[in-house]
Amino acid sequence: MNDTGKAYFLKILNAGFRLDDRKSDEFRKLKIIRGCSKTAEGSAELFLGETHVIAGVKFSIEVPFPDTPDEGVLMVNVEQSPVASPEFEEGPPTIEAIELSRVVDRGLRESKAIDLKGLCITPGEKVWSVSVDIVTLNDDGNLLDACGLAALAALQDARFPKVVDGKPDYHELTEEKLVLSELPIPVTVYKYGESLIIDPLHEEEVLADARLTVTTLSSGEICALQKGFDGTLSIDSIDKMIELSLKKSKELRSELKKELN
Amino acid sequence: MSYDKRVDGRGFDELRKMEAKVGVIPRADGSAYFSMGGTSAYAAVYGPRQTYPKFLQDPSKGVLRCHYAMMPFSGAGDRVRPGPNRRAKEISLVTTNALLPAIDLHEFPNAIVDVFISLPETDAGSRCAGICAASLALADAGIPMTELVGAVAVGRVDDKVVVDLCYDEEAYEEGEVADIPVAMLYNKGEISLLQMDGKISKDMLLEALERAKKALTFIHDVQVKALKERFKQVENIE
Numbered sequence: 431m432n433d434t435g436k437a438y439f440l441k442i443l444n445a446g447f448r449l450d451d452r453k454s455d456e457f458r459k460l461k462i463i464r465g466c467s468k469t470a471e472g473s474a475e476l477f478l479g480e481t482h483v484i485a486g487v488k489f490s491i492e493v494p495f496p497d498t499p500d501e502g503v504l505m506v507n508v509e510q511s512p513v514a515s516p517e518f519e520e521g522p523p524t525i526e527a528i529e530l531s532r533v534v535d536r537g538l539r540e541s542k543a544i545d546l547k548g549l550c551i552t553p554g555e556k557v558w559s560v561s562v563d564i565v566t567l568n569d570d571g572n573l574l575d576a577c578g579l580a581a582l583a584a585l586q587d588a589r590f591p592k593v594v595d596g597k598p599d600y601h602e603l604t605e606e607k608l609v610l611s612e613l614p615i616p617v618t619v620y621k622y623g624e625s626l627i628i629d630p631l632h633e634e635e636v637l638a639d640a641r642l643t644v645t646t647l648s649s650g651e652i653c654a655l656q657k658g659f660d661g662t663l664s665i666d667s668i669d670k671m672i673e674l675s676l677k678k679s680k681e682l683r684s685e686l687k688k689e690l691n
Numbered sequence: 692m693s694y695d696k697r698v699d700g701r702g703f704d705e706l707r708k709m710e711a712k713v714g715v716i717p718r719a720d721g722s723a724y725f726s727m728g729g730t731s732a733y734a735a736v737y738g739p740r741q742t743y744p745k746f747l748q749d750p751s752k753g754v755l756r757c758h759y760a761m762m763p764f765s766g767a768g769d770r771v772r773p774g775p776n777r778r779a780k781e782i783s784l785v786t787t788n789a790l791l792p793a794i795d796l797h798e799f800p801n802a803i804v805d806v807f808i809s810l811p812e813t814d815a816g817s818r819c820a821g822i823c824a825a826s827l828a829l830a831d832a833g834i835p836m837t838e839l840v841g842a843v844a845v846g847r848v849d850d851k852v853v854v855d856l857c858y859d860e861e862a863y864e865e866g867e868v869a870d871i872p873v874a875m876l877y878n879k880g881e882i883s884l885l886q887m888d889g890k891i892s893k894d895m896l897l898e899a900l901e902r903a904k905k906a907l908t909f910i911h912d913v914q915v916k917a918l919k920e921r922f923k924q925v926e927n928i929e
Contacts, residue, residue, distance in 0.1 A: 466811060466812075467762070467764055467765060467811045467812040468729050468812050468814070469729070469764060469765050469766060469767060469812045469813060469814070470764035470765070470812070471764075473764065473811070475811075480717045480718075482716070484762065484811050486762060486763065486764025486765070486811070487764065488763070488764045488769070488770040490769060490770065507763070507773070509762075509763070509773050511760070511807065511809050512735075512737075512758065512805070512807045513716060513719070513722075513733055513734075513735040513807040513808075513809045514716070514718065514735075515718050516718065516719075516737050516740070520758055520760075520775070520807075521774075522774070561763070561764075561770050563762065563763035563764055563770070563773070565762045565763075565809065565811075567715075567716060567733060567809070568716045568717055568718050568719075569718060570717065570718065600767065600768055600769075601767075632718075
């Protein structure tokens with residue numbers, strides 16, 4: 431995008447309008463397809479408009495960490511696959527990809543949605559390890575929320591594999607589902623001058639002054655925060671951003687619960 | 692012993708269920724999805740674009756570079772660590788070689804065409820599904836090409852020649868197995884990918900290649916149909 435285009439888009443955004451005529455607090459159409467990967471123990475494909483990601487859950491049996499001998503292991507990883515954007519490259523994860531992974535991880539971990547003690551098989555010897563991998567397929571903005579929601583959808587779909595001779599038999603899944611006691615919903619609010627929007631398109635996202643990812647629980651409590659980009663936020667705008675995130679999280683939470691029996 | 696019935700009940704020449712879609716990744720210059728049975732592949736084409744690292748530049752023509760990557764949860768067993776390993780690098784190379792004879796990059800000196808292949812689930816034949824998807828994605832991106840490329844694995848399970856092996860057949864333990872991924876330029880009838888592991892006689896191999904040629908006509912139909920579907924979408928918009 432050239433400078434004239436940028437200035438024009440910024441004018442639109444600062445005036446509180448969107449590039450695709452949405453309202454400032456309107457998400458794009460959310461579509462979730464669970465069970466899209468038969469090799470994963472749980473999986474989900476998630477679309478937010480044209481943003482498209484796939485999340486998969488793999489279980490394994492591991493030796494616990496020495497400082498938490500009676501707790502299972504949770505690992506969350508986002509891969510900015512070069513399939514998804516001309517800006518993503520193959521090779522070791524960029525700083526942006528690491529931030530993305532960690533913000534998704536933090537929301538899930540700090541919510542304590544997964545009872546890690548419940549994943550212990552034999553204290554000090556054997557625990558379940560749960561790996562959630564999220565791979566981007568098309569980046570049309572707001573990967574933060576898309577990846578966080580996809581991780582939840584895949585975890586809701588996950589079933590433990592059968593254990594044969596102390597090893598998981600991935601060909602046979604049991605009926606035992608992974609229990610999620612909470613659905614920590616990330617909603618990232620983007621700031622342009624004094625106006626706030628959520629779920630930006632790629633073209634909108636790159637122009638933001640600052641963003642704030644707010645991950646909230648059904649009680650209204652906040653379990654993770656991340657301020658992003660180099661702009662600053664006033665306490666007043668943080669108040670508004672959290673308010674907006676809380677409002678949206680309720681809708682997204684019920685969307686995630688839909689279709690689940 | 693004889694392999695009388697395939698593990699999934701298919702006929703010996705029968706392909707698994709296929710699905711192809713073109714234009715699935717809006718940000719890419721060209722893209723496609725191709726699945727056969729429990730193996731599915733996305734392919735995205737970016738380019739022709741500037742070549743990095745620069746030493747790869749070729750002043751006489753553009754360069755094709757394919758990247759094959761399994762998603763971490765796409766293996767039949769344990770989680771696959773992300774990032775390229777030796778296997779992925781080799782498959783990336785043979786995929787590039789399989790597609791190159793069908794495309795012409797002389798119009799794009801010094802530029803590169805990147806093809807990224809990503810697999811959400813695999814049940815054998817992943818490089819073949821990747822090649823089928825990549826060929827469609829290159830066509831979608833408007834890269835000059837003489838024809839489409841298709842790929843399928845053929846092989847031997849015990850005493851039978853089989854087409855489109857699934858994972859349980861590759862892992863068959865009661866007799867010898869040979870797994871032979873084949874890619875072909877349809878019109879020329881020339882083979883652009885050929886690998887094998889396992890044991891097979893020359894006669895059986897040649898029979899397997901004939902069967903691959905026949906099977907590929909079906910894959911070609913699926914690819915052409917998906918491409919036509921994509922053009923239909925464009926017509927509707929106009």
